[in-house]
Amino acid sequence: MPETTAAPPNSPTTVKLKYVKLVYQYLVNHILTLALIPLLLSLLRVGPTEILSLYNSLHLNPVQILCSAFLAVLISTVYFMSKPRSIYLVDYSCYKPPVTCRVPFSTFMEHSRLILNQNPKSVDFQMRILERSGLGEETCLPPAIHYIPPTPTMEAARGEAELVIFSSIDSLMHKTGIKPKDIDILIVNCSLFSPTPSLSAMVVNKYKLRSNIKSYNLSGMGCSAGLISIDLARDLLQVHPNSNALVVSTEIITPNYYQGSERAMLLPNCLFRMGGAAVLLSNKRRDAARAKYRLVHVVRTHKGADDKAYTCVYEQEDPQGKVGINLSKDLMVIAGEALKSNITTIGPLVLPASEQLLFLLTLIGRKIFNPKWKAYIPDFKLAFEHFCIHAGGRAVIDELQRNLQLSAEHVEASRMTLHRFGNTSSSSLWYELGYIEAKGRMKKGDRVWQIAFGSGFKCNSAVWKCNRTIKTPADGPWTDCIHRYPVHIPEIVKL
Amino acid sequence: MAEVDQERGLVYDIKLSSVGPGNVTGQDSIFEARNMDLAMKLHYIRCVYYFGSRAFEGLTTLAIKEPIFVWLNRFPMTAGRFRRDESGRPYIKCNDCGVRFIEAKCRTSLDEWFEMSDDIAMREKFLCSNSIIGPELSFSPLIYIQLTKFKCGGMAVGLSWAHVLGDVFSAAEYMNNWSRVATGFGLNRPINKMADGPTKPKYFNGRVKVSEDPLSVKRVDSVGDNWVFAAKRKTAAFSFDVTPTQLSHLRSKLSRNGIDSPAFEAISAVIWRCIAGIRGGESEPRIVTICKRSEDNEKFRVLRNNQVVLVVKAESPVMEANPSDLAALMKNGGIDERAGIEEAVERDHGLPDFIVYGANLTFVNLEGADFYDFEYSGQKPVRVSCRIDGVGENGAVLVLPAAEGGGGGRSVMAILPENEVAAVKSELKREGFLLMG
Numbered sequence: 001m002p003e004t005t006a007a008p009p010n011s012p013t014t015v016k017l018k019y020v021k022l023v024y025q026y027l028v029n030h031i032l033t034l035a036l037i038p039l040l041l042s043l044l045r046v047g048p049t050e051i052l053s054l055y056n057s058l059h060l061n062p063v064q065i066l067c068s069a070f071l072a073v074l075i076s077t078v079y080f081m082s083k084p085r086s087i088y089l090v091d092y093s094c095y096k097p098p099v100t101c102r103v104p105f106s107t108f109m110e111h112s113r114l115i116l117n118q119n120p121k122s123v124d125f126q127m128r129i130l131e132r133s134g135l136g137e138e139t140c141l142p143p144a145i146h147y148i149p150p151t152p153t154m155e156a157a158r159g160e161a162e163l164v165i166f167s168s169i170d171s172l173m174h175k176t177g178i179k180p181k182d183i184d185i186l187i188v189n190c191s192l193f194s195p196t197p198s199l200s201a202m203v204v205n206k207y208k209l210r211s212n213i214k215s216y217n218l219s220g221m222g223c224s225a226g227l228i229s230i231d232l233a234r235d236l237l238q239v240h241p242n243s244n245a246l247v248v249s250t251e252i253i254t255p256n257y258y259q260g261s262e263r264a265m266l267l268p269n270c271l272f273r274m275g276g277a278a279v280l281l282s283n284k285r286r287d288a289a290r291a292k293y294r295l296v297h298v299v300r301t302h303k304g305a306d307d308k309a310y311t312c313v314y315e316q317e318d319p320q321g322k323v324g325i326n327l328s329k330d331l332m333v334i335a336g337e338a339l340k341s342n343i344t345t346i347g348p349l350v351l352p353a354s355e356q357l358l359f360l361l362t363l364i365g366r367k368i369f370n371p372k373w374k375a376y377i378p379d380f381k382l383a384f385e386h387f388c389i390h391a392g393g394r395a396v397i398d399e400l401q402r403n404l405q406l407s408a409e410h411v412e413a414s415r416m417t418l419h420r421f422g423n424t425s426s427s428s429l430w431y432e433l434g435y436i437e438a439k440g441r442m443k444k445g446d447r448v449w450q451i452a453f454g455s456g457f458k459c460n461s462a463v464w465k466c467n468r469t470i471k472t473p474a475d476g477p478w479t480d481c482i483h484r485y486p487v488h489i490p491e492i493v494k495l
Numbered sequence: 496m497a498e499v500d501q502e503r504g505l506v507y508d509i510k511l512s513s514v515g516p517g518n519v520t521g522q523d524s525i526f527e528a529r530n531m532d533l534a535m536k537l538h539y540i541r542c543v544y545y546f547g548s549r550a551f552e553g554l555t556t557l558a559i560k561e562p563i564f565v566w567l568n569r570f571p572m573t574a575g576r577f578r579r580d581e582s583g584r585p586y587i588k589c590n591d592c593g594v595r596f597i598e599a600k601c602r603t604s605l606d607e608w609f610e611m612s613d614d615i616a617m618r619e620k621f622l623c624s625n626s627i628i629g630p631e632l633s634f635s636p637l638i639y640i641q642l643t644k645f646k647c648g649g650m651a652v653g654l655s656w657a658h659v660l661g662d663v664f665s666a667a668e669y670m671n672n673w674s675r676v677a678t679g680f681g682l683n684r685p686i687n688k689m690a691d692g693p694t695k696p697k698y699f700n701g702r703v704k705v706s707e708d709p710l711s712v713k714r715v716d717s718v719g720d721n722w723v724f725a726a727k728r729k730t731a732a733f734s735f736d737v738t739p740t741q742l743s744h745l746r747s748k749l750s751r752n753g754i755d756s757p758a759f760e761a762i763s764a765v766i767w768r769c770i771a772g773i774r775g776g777e778s779e780p781r782i783v784t785i786c787k788r789s790e791d792n793e794k795f796r797v798l799r800n801n802q803v804v805l806v807v808k809a810e811s812p813v814m815e816a817n818p819s820d821l822a823a824l825m826k827n828g829g830i831d832e833r834a835g836i837e838e839a840v841e842r843d844h845g846l847p848d849f850i851v852y853g854a855n856l857t858f859v860n861l862e863g864a865d866f867y868d869f870e871y872s873g874q875k876p877v878r879v880s881c882r883i884d885g886v887g888e889n890g891a892v893l894v895l896p897a898a899e900g901g902g903g904g905r906s907v908m909a910i911l912p913e914n915e916v917a918a919v920k921s922e923l924k925r926e927g928f929l930l931m932g
Contacts, residue, residue: 099517099564100557106576106592107513110634137519137591143557148511494522495590 025382028354085283087234088291089464090244092279093172094431095164096477097140101274104137105130105495108270115149119261129270131492134394134415138481139273139422144254157193157254158202160274164250165199166206168278171475176280178244180207185236185245186215187229189426191455192315193252194219203248214240222313222454223390225249226426227462230281231298237283244284250276251425258324265324271393275424275431293448293464297349301342301459309334313455325455332399338459339403339451343378346461350383350447380404384463385446387411388432390453391418400451416485421477426452431477435485438478442470506621506643508600513636515574515593517564524589526572528659530840531800531833533585534712534849536628537724538658539884540666543622544866545605548648550874556598559642562677567594570669570798573660577632584845585632585659597624597641597653605649605877616732616908619880623653627884629721652871657722661798663881664788667864668797674869709835710806711784713854713887714847724850724885728912732882733920735929736897737762737905744927749819756822758905759787759894763858764821766892766909769922770856771813773915780856780889781809785829788863804836804851805829825858853887853910860894867899875899878906886910 027034043051109127116122142163144156165188173180186209188200198217203209214236218225226249233245253274258265282291303309312328348356355378362376380387387410389400397418401411413432417424421431429450436442446466453459473479528536551559567574575589601608601622611618624639637660641653656666708714715724737745742758749756749764756764763785771779785805807829809816840847852859866879878898883891890911897904907928911919923929 098561100561102515102517102564104515104519104591104593106590107515110576110592111513113634146512148513151510 025352025354028357029352031353085238085241086288087237087295088282088284088287088467089293089295090178090280090282090287090291091172091176092277092292092430092433093168093175094427094434094477095168095171095250095274095276097164097274101140101142101146102138103141103146103273105135105493109495111146111148115259116261122261122263122266125263126266126270127495129267131495132394133270134397134418134489135271135273135422136419136487136489138420140275142252142254142274145257149259150257152254152257154195154255157252158195160254161190161193161195161199161202161250161252162206164252164274164276165203165248165278168248168250168276169203169207169246172246172278172280175475178280180209182244183207183209183213183246184240184243185233186213186248187218187233187245188216188248188250189218189221189225189229190250190252191220191222191225191425192256193254199248203246222456222458223251223392223423223425223428224452224454224456224458224460226277226429227298227450227452227460228300228458229426230279230295230462231300231460233281234295234298237281240283242284244280244282244287247279247281248276249279249426249430251427256325258322260318260320260322260324262318262324262326264326264328265318267327268325271423273422273424275421275427277427277430279430288467291467292470294467295462296447296465297346297461297463299342299346299349299461301338301345303334303338303341303457303459309338309457312457332395334457335396335453335459336399336403338453338457339400342451342459342461343380346463347378350449350463351378351380352382355379355382377403377405380449381406381410383447384449385443386413386436386441386448388429388436388448388450389414390451391415391421391423391428391432392453393423394418396453412486415489416487419487419489420481420485426454434473434476434478435482437470438472438476438482439485440472442466444469505603505618506599506601508598510598512596512598513593514560514563514567514596514640515591516567516571518568520571520574520589520591524571524575526575526587526589528585528587528845529800530837530845532659532661533845534836534840535662535800535851536585536657536659536722537715537718537848537850537885538852539627540654540656540658540663541619541623541625541882541884542654542656542663542666542670542866543619543880544652544654544670544869544876545878545880546650546652546871546874546876547605548650550871551642551644551650552648552872554872556642560596563594563596563640563673566673566676569672572798573638573669575637576635577628577637579632582844587637588633593636594638594640595624595626595636597639599641599643601643601645601651603645604647605645606647608645609878614733616734616880616882619653619882622651624655625884626655627721627723628657628659629718629723632720649877650871652869652876658800658883658885659722662786662800662802663859663861664802664864665798665800667866667869671865671868672797674871677871678873708839708849709832710782711804711832711854712836712839712849712851714849716848718848724887726853726886726888726912728888728914730853730886730888730890730910731913731916732908732910733916734880734906734908735923737907737928739897739904741927742904749822751819751823756819757826759858759860759862760822760825761818762894762905762907763825763860763892764818765926765928766907766923767821767825767856767858768813768816768818769919769926770890770911770915772922773918775814779813781813782855783807783809783825784832784851784855784857785825785860786852786857787860801833804832806832806855850885850887852883852885852891853889856889857886857891858894859883859891862894862896862905864895866896880906880908882908883910888912890915 112126113123142160144151200215200217229247312331312334314326359376366373391414397414413435417431448464450462571589572587574593575587576592577585578588622643623641628635637657639655643651745761746755749761786802789801789803893908895906
């Protein structure tokens with residue numbers, strides 16, 4: 001998105017402009033209310049007796065009244081029947097890895113040096129990435145990756161999957177009180193580990209879920225698969241009345257640790273860490289009271305039609321035959337474009353009328369009058385109270401902060417999640433939401449925007465509305481460390 | 496060579512990982528090495544604790560590693576790495592890098608291991624790491640822990656400990672802390688204070704001002720960042736037990752004025768004489784170094800190099816001396832060299848490279864080391880052996896306590912030049928030791 005040149009924050013021009021903008025926004029957003037005021041005034045002037053005589057002069061007989069009433073009832077019934085069901089997020093639970101899986105920077109570097117001893121340049125590259133990564137000293141890797149060299153067996157991968165997924169689901173069941181027999185829909189997404197039987201079958205087996213469960217396993221869909229699962233759950237919950245859906249998002253690191261020395265493929269090793277989340281969605285009316293959030297919109301944008309976007313996150317073999325994920329240098333540019341597409345779709349759904357009008361006017365202006373007018377970037381801070389940007393890496397968060405003109409506090413959840421847990425792929429959005437709740441910032445009526453990027457190249461958004469003010473949770477991945485946050489993350493950490 | 500290959504094949508399926516403190520130590524935590532520590536930096540302590548099958552029964556690797564994360568929270572310096580400051584003086588950066596954790600398996604059972612005919616001391620090299628600090632200081636672990644599982648389920652816990660962190664008594668106490676954490680007792684000593692004073696020498700009182708190195712150390716050629724001492728003559732180790740009967744016989748044989756000679760001095764005196772006899776004439780070791788546990792209990796530092804280092808000089812030829820005289824000399828005639836050692840290190844700002852063990856023939860009294868307090872699952876070790884690497888050409892002899900329930904015997908580990916070993920062994924047999932062959 002094109003940059004805007006900002007005037008110095010506190011100059012008199014900017015302050016005046018802010019007030020003008022506020023007045024404009026109030027006028028446009030409440031235009032209907034404002035339009036009603038003259039009508040109300042005229043009604044008051046007319047007086048109640050005059051209205052009554054007007055009504056009597058219509059000469060309505062009972063049949064006509066009955067028919068109109070019947071019509072009104074019919075229309076409202078049709079309306080309520082065809083309205084999409086409200087989808088509630090009852091609760092969610094994020095996996096907290098044990099301290100035995102912790103990987104301090106120094107250990108990571110020492111192991112890299114021992115494993116890649118033939119390639120000192122690759123080791124230096126990893127060190128530079130780690131210094132600037134925005135990760136902290138408490139991120140975790142699964143036990144198999146702690147070995148020199150790592151021992152990624154199928155058994156170890158399943159072990160990690162069981163550890164992460166079962167812990168998350170156990171915690172969720174404890175929080176929500178749901179019984180395994182009550183789960184109607186199960187969706188598991190894990191991009192890079194897809195065994196047979198599937199991870200969703202593994203969950204069915206462990207928890208003895210019903211034999212008529214609707215289970216789905218999404219693999220290969222990248223870091224944005226979490227929101228794709230939510231979208232699928234939503235569509236299923238529209239079709240099946242009175243049901244609930246368990247969505248599990250995770251990424252299993254064990255089998256995907258790159259063992260070669262190509263620099264572009266070493267980047268994921270430095271950033272991806274262990275994590276997972278389990279989410280319970282429901283369309284039952286009785287969950288409306290206790291649910292934490294209500295799903296408002298899900299918008300999915302796929303840029304795969306463009307070749308450059310398609311190949312920017314590409315799994316391939318390196319010259320030595322070792323498989324890894326190649327991240328292209330254009331990643332940030334492509335992410336920016338994908339975001340722009342997504343915003344173009346989501347903007348009209350969430351932005352207040354004032355912003356949409358401004359955007360429309362500037363668009364018309366650019367098309368007709370002067371292409372050199374800078375494009376108006378709608379102010380999404382008016383549409384949302386909280387932002388959860390996928391913690392894909394420091395660069396992603398920086399880019400989005402710049403593009404959407406967000407303050408440091410808006411991206412705090414993302415940055416701190418990246419620091420404490422690293423890039424946990426599709427589950428990172430849930431850790432970020434957990435951070436906001438742990439800080440006690442989530443109030444009833446707050447709107448949350450979750451944005452995820454993933455291979456393909458996809459940009460998916462979900463909009464949630466907070467259903468009830470959430471007290472700081474007594475359990476969760478942040479409970480023992482939230483008092484330390486936010487931390488200042490230096491530009492370059494000295495190793 | 497075939498024997499060595501066979502031995503090498505004895506221990507297999509070796510897996511390396513790292514274990515560090517569970518808590519984040521923080522960016523700016525450093526641990527300063529004192530002068531005495533730096534004097535010992537070329538030596539490494541290699542201990543092996545042998546356990547029967549019940550100690551580690553049914554425990555997965557993860558279950559064994561879990562308490563270590565808690566234990567290391569108290570000793571973050573052991574998980575750190577060395578750096579050099581602007582003046583070149585080494586210090587430890589507590590960066591949570593971790594201790595190296597090695598898992599291995601052995602093809603024999605524990606009993607078979609003890610019964611094998613060759614020297615157990617040489618075989619023990621496979622039960623604990625032989626690594627040193629260097630060539631890159633910042634990537635060299637200070638401690639290696641190896642868990643070797645025997646066919647019968649028994650376990651050997653091998654500790655490889657850089658002497659710069661502390662003496663054998665500290666190393667034993669460090670391990671005992673692990674065992675306490677694993678049992679859930681908690682630690683009974685205060686935490687090592689992190690910045691507990693700069694490198695001000697402890698024993699140096701300003702009065703002893705010598706410009707030459709003390710007798711107990713030998714200055715070696717600069718080793719740079721490769722902290723290993725390579726003697727011109729290769730040393731080999733062998734060990735033997737002194738049964739309680741042999742010991743009491745020896746002690747009464749060396750008694751003076753009706754009082755039995757103390758065990759360590761008795762054994763050491765006899766060995767001193769044997770070695771003197773073999774080296775003979777000019778090369779007779781008239782000066783020996785004695786190391787033993789210090790009496791003062793420094794409250795705030797569990798890990799320390801404050802063992803007593805004494806130098807004993809024999810006036811007359813040792814070969815013909817009366818062993819009980821030698822024993823008495825060793826007990827009473829030593830001069831404490833610690834101040835001198837500290838001063839020698841301080842003079843060159845922590846930079847010189849010394850060896851202490853083997854500078855002269857060294858006798859190390861490890862009777863005070865609490866090896867057998869290291870329990871796992873309530874089981875004590877069936878045997879503990881201890882060796883020191885980086886010993887100089889004059890050799891070293893370690894006298895360890897025998898296993899609990901060994902009724903007061905001793906275990907002796909001798910590290911001597913290779914070409915002396917056979918002769919020393921036959922001399923010792925003549926004296927009544929090593930009767931088992």
